[in-house]
Amino acid sequence: MRTSERFGALPAYPLAGMKEVRRRIEAEGVDVIDLGTGDAQLDPPPAVVERLREVAGDMRYSRYGFQSGLPELREAIARWMQIRFGVHVDPVTEILPLIGSKEGIAHLPFALVGPGDVGIVPDPGYQAYLGGVTLAGGEPHLVRLERENDFLVPLDRIPGAVTKRTRILYLNYPNNPTTATAPDDYYLAAIDFCARNGAVLVHDHAYSEIGFAGYRPRSVLELDGARDVAIEFHSFSKTYNMTGWRLGWAVGNPQLIAALNKVKTFVDTGGYLGIQAAGVAALESWREWVPRNVATFQRRRDAAVRAFQRAGFAAECPKATMYLWIPVPEGERSEAFAQRALERAGVIVLPGASLGKGGEGYFRIALTVPEARLEEAAGRLGELA
Numbered sequence: 283m284r285t286s287e288r289f290g291a292l293p294a295y296p297l298a299g300m301k302e303v304r305r306r307i308e309a310e311g312v313d314v315i316d317l318g319t320g321d322a323q324l325d326p327p328p329a330v331v332e333r334l335r336e337v338a339g340d341m342r343y344s345r346y347g348f349q350s351g352l353p354e355l356r357e358a359i360a361r362w363m364q365i366r367f368g369v370h371v372d373p374v375t376e377i378l379p380l381i382g383s384k385e386g387i388a389h390l391p392f393a394l395v396g397p398g399d400v401g402i403v404p405d406p407g408y409q410a411y412l413g414g415v416t417l418a419g420g421e422p423h424l425v426r427l428e429r430e431n432d433f434l435v436p437l438d439r440i441p442g443a444v445t446k447r448t449r450i451l452y453l454n455y456p457n458n459p460t461t462a463t464a465p466d467d468y469y470l471a472a473i474d475f476c477a478r479n480g481a482v483l484v485h486d487h488a489y490s491e492i493g494f495a496g497y498r499p500r501s502v503l504e505l506d507g508a509r510d511v512a513i514e515f516h517s518f519s520k521t522y523n524m525t526g527w528r529l530g531w532a533v534g535n536p537q538l539i540a541a542l543n544k545v546k547t548f549v550d551t552g553g554y555l556g557i558q559a560a561g562v563a564a565l566e567s568w569r570e571w572v573p574r575n576v577a578t579f580q581r582r583r584d585a586a587v588r589a590f591q592r593a594g595f596a597a598e599c600p601k602a603t604m605y606l607w608i609p610v611p612e613g614e615r616s617e618a619f620a621q622r623a624l625e626r627a628g629v630i631v632l633p634g635a636s637l638g639k640g641g642e643g644y645f646r647i648a649l650t651v652p653e654a655r656l657e658e659a660a661g662r663l664g665e666l667a
């Protein structure tokens with residue numbers, strides 16, 4: 283098959299063989315613990331499921347949603363942005379529903395970059411940034427996230443020749459996979475960087491609601507100057523355990539929202555309106571339901587940090603997200619460790635290198651299972667360390 287240059291520039295998925303190994307060892311009777319994908323074994327809010335049931339037979343929800351989708355959803359999102367962040371946005375011009383935030387994150391570069399234009403991509407990072415910029419024909423400029431820089435993209439160290447050509451800066455805090463969070467002055471510096479270089483700040487806020495011990499991440503739109511340069515992506519996936527429902531939204535600068543809207547007009551016709559109606563129910567359950575869900579993740583985090591430390595790993599306690607980002611045993615490559623973890627311990631972890639070369643030296647576990655299972659996984663992996 284002859285493929286395009288852009289397609290050819292996409293990195294291979296490094297662990298293609300793992301599924302096969304899992305099938306084989308499960309068939310042999312191994313009790314596999316899957317801490318790989320950030321997809322918790324937890325239910326969505328009951329009101330969400332109930333609302334979907336109510337509208338499933340209503341043919342008004344079976345029609346095309348188109349880009350703007352259900353007006354009630356955009357209004358509910360605008361209300362929530364106001365309550366949660368004190369940010370006032372127009373539900374028509376400043377909000378766009380998405381079929382999961384990933385599709386918006388990956389489609390936006392089609393409006394912003396072409397040959398010679400740069401998208402700054404954190405490494406390690408969520409692969410939709412790299413994929414979107416590459417498929418749109420832009421040039422991804424990967425920047426290492428390092429512990430010494432608190433896993434922030436060091437904006438002052440990006441060469442001038444790159445900043446001049448930068449059209450997109452992707453940031454994601456609370457961060458997947460490093461779990462890092464960003465202070466206000468960092469966001470202000472990023473807004474200034476974008477304003478000076480004519481770039482767009484894309485803030486991926488998939489973990490905005492999973493903060494622990496009172497930590498509440500802010501929206502970049504709360505900060506001065508953000509309205510001129512920023513678009514923020516939100517997701518129902520982790521906040522409401524709705525990964526498979528595929529629902530998210532973009533919010534921010536109206537020109538950016540209009541541009542993404544236009545791109546999407548050519549590639550999709552909107553998500554199912556019944557799921558958008560269920561999204562309204564999710565947002566309405568936020569105040570009461572989300573704190574309990576976060577408490578579940580917090581209990582899991584505490585148990586996992588203790589268990590992994592006991593097992594000999596240098597696990598740190600994250601302030602946010604549903605992950606631990608842990609150094610692999612001395613001298614081992616992350617993929618080799620992940621392979622051993624599955625074959626010898628029956629535990630699936632995500633090797634850091636699968637999210638970019640900058641993730642080498644680490645593995646990620648997701649808090650997908652209850653405390654006892656996390657403890658069991660840590661114990662088994664401790665025997666490998």
Ligand SMILES: Cc1ncc(COP(=O)(O)O)c(C=O)c1O
Pocket residue numbers: 320381382383384385408454457458486488516517518519525528529530
């Ligand atoms: C950093 C980050 N952004 C975006 C997403 C995608 O979320 P969605 O399910 O809304 O596409 C994820 C999901 O894992 C993520 O980790």
